[in-house]
Amino acid sequence: MSRNPRNQIYPAYEDLPAPRGGGPLVRLWRIRTELLLLAGLALFTLTLLGATQEGRWVPFVLLTSAISVPAATKVGRNWITAHFWCVVSRHRLQRVCLETTMHTRAGRIPLVLWITPTSTGEKALILTRAGICAEEFEAYSEEIAAACWARGVNVYRHRRRAQFVIVEIVRRDEVPGSITPGLDRLYGRRAWISLRPELEEPPDLRTEVELRQAA
Template sequence: MPKSTRNRGTGRVGRRGRGTALGAVETITRPSQTLPVIIALCIWRWRWELLTLATIAYVTAAHGNQIVGFFTDTVPVWFTVVLIILAAGWLLVDNPARRFARNRVWCVITRHRVRACLTEMRTRNWSGNLPFIIGCFATKTGQVVWLWMRPGLSAEDLDNKSETLASACWARSAVIARHKRNAALVRIDIDRRDPLSKKHIVSPLLNDTSDMPEAAVADDAVLAFITPDPVLDESTRQPPAKSGTSGETRTKTTRTKTTAAVNDSQTVILGANGEDVSDYV
């Protein structure tokens, strides 16, 4: 018998019961960039880390011996210990320097996390380029990230991705908004904290009743001003007087409905013209 031309590997079930599907292939396009462009983008992406390392290297190489000699030969040991404790306490206490350092660290972390999230979500154009991260800035509730959408991308590519971005940035929530004038600019607000959660807000509207006991403030002060006006009875209303040509005042007379009792079980209601309107009432 002739051998079968069917591939034995197609549809074969492995030892663990998995099917080897060979038809599903994921293609990821990588951008074609030159070496100078890649180096420039890496320097821009890691600029704060490179700046910190360059500062530490410069201080260590230029002034390292002087600093070590000052703390070992000039000042006593107790002064060094006190100086380290004061420096650590100053960094732990809430002050402008600590807030600046904390905000910069979170901005660097948020920028890297947003780029990693965009990479994992495959937010790329057909050339394989990601949205360009212009910068990350600190706010009172967290950070804000500005994106420049490359050709082929728009704010619609980030629809329903706010929870994914918030999870990637370790934040409470994320809000994605497009710029009003330029569709290529997209703003991502990363909310990490609520500034009003630990503050007690006192309303100035309660100054008159804040010191009074609760029993004395039984009635709502607002409801006292929004109660409806009393409805006047139609019999007490008087139509406005009209003046005629001769200066005499004429009063408009209104016809009232009259009722006549026929018997104890039925009441006849007569209209203005004397018609029986009992069936319509």
């Protein structure tokens, strides 16, 4: 029998506990990006108010330019859009874990440690909980793709540390010549194993020699 959470890992779906939101620290970790944005916006607003009240317009011009100029360029807009989708995908991944069996009996879901934009979408580094493994994410890959409004999903497991999983969300075709950050810089290019036979490793983890041979 192939591994699939639809062959329930618990006696019955109705027996599953209601997923919990986690403790205060876990909840703060899940909305860390939103908290940083709010803190930055509050600091920006206070700085502007203080500068205008004292009649100092130079800080006002510098701060507004620092925000408006990047947003007016194509590179800046692409950066904002890419990181916007990272935030969306992180929350959608968490929602899939809550709505499926990818949480523990105590109701805890895996932790999304880091999510970064790629040339084809986003890539998330996930720390699984006890009782959950990379094969669970592979079995629910179609649900993850649908929840993230994406084309597809690829799942990779760490070669030596099975608790670490990469979920690669594919939204579009790769743009030739694009340079994007990758998790391979932190954990090594050869550290990940694809759970699909046709994919030995994430596309952006291949070496230049392999890419030339494929061409």
